[in-house]
Amino acid sequence: MNIKLTLVLSDITGKSGMRIIEAILAGERDPKKLADLADIQCKTPKEEIAKALEGNWEEDLMFVLRQNYDTFKHFCVQLDRCDTELEKLMENYRTEVAEAGRPSYSPTKKRRDYHKRKRTVGFDVERKTYDMWGVNVFEIPGISHLTALELMSELGHDFTRKFPSSKQFCCWCNIAPNTKISGGKRISSHVPLRRNNVGLISRSIASSLANAKNQLGSFYRRIRSRAGGKAAVIATAHKVAKYSLPWLQTKHLITQKKSV
Structure with missing residues (x-):
């Protein structure tokens, strides 16, 4: 027209x-x-x-x-109906896995620096993730509503029991190099060609930090200038999964309680 x-x-x-x-x-x-x-x-x-x-x-x-x-x-x-049904399922799941003594959700912990999307989830995802893991994953740069929901659906509430260390978790996510050493020399350190949904989510988080003005963004750009974009995505995704994901913070809190 x-x-x-x-x-x-x-x-x-x-x-x-x-x-x-x-x-x-x-x-x-x-x-x-x-x-x-x-x-x-x-x-x-x-x-x-x-x-x-x-x-x-x-x-x-x-x-x-x-x-x-x-x-x-x-x-x-x-989409609104899907959000309503998803909120019901998550509420039922939260009541099943509720733990005694978990810190209550505090709105003061809300992160305000993420970009507001035109189409967002129709319920408070931040509250749901806090109820499931006991930490606020939105404090991690690059986390959005959709990536938080994807992590919740892939990991569940008790995945911390399956990975004794961050090294094993990163290997399972396929975001750690498979270094092969022979005779004291490194032959290769390529990431295996294996699909893992949590690893893909971590890579998408890392890719969104390319121009971020924070420590992870600076780390991404430093690795990219030295080894290229693919290596920067893998390295940043590895750092996010190793130091930022809530399962490590949960284990740290448990360790602190035992030491006390």
Whole structure:
């Protein structure tokens, strides 16, 4: 329809885009009135938005637009239902694995520096992870709502009993080099070609830290300048799994209690 909304809005499913699309479907055709519906935080001038909304409004394409809009809304409702059902299952799981004496969840521990996504989980993932592990995994740079849920589904609450040391855990995650030494010389140290979901999640966390302004981000860039991007991802993922994941902190707390 000669509409170029994607050229003036970075995301047409955001507030500005959805308001404009809903007004078009309601019968509004004036480009200036449609441009005025853009959110106040939109950086594109309204004059440019109005120029991008000068269309021919063909009926068949309007029908296609409404079909796509209805489909988008349907999937949004389905995602909300999935979040509701997932929260119920996690609540049932939490009651089954509840431990006596675990520290209560404190909202003051919430991490505020992660980027807010347009589409987030419909419940407090941070609270659920704290109830499961007793530590706030969102203090780890690079952790998002989705990666936290993936770790919860892959690891469960009692995986600390299966790995006596961080070395064994990193080897199981396939983020530790398989160093082969013969005659006092290192022959190879390649990571095995083996798929592990927790290792893939750790690598995705490491990849998100490429430009982060923190210690892990500096570590990633230092390894990348010396050995390349792949080695930097593996090394940073290894550091995240070895020093940051909650199972080590839990073991540390247990050790402290025994020593006391």
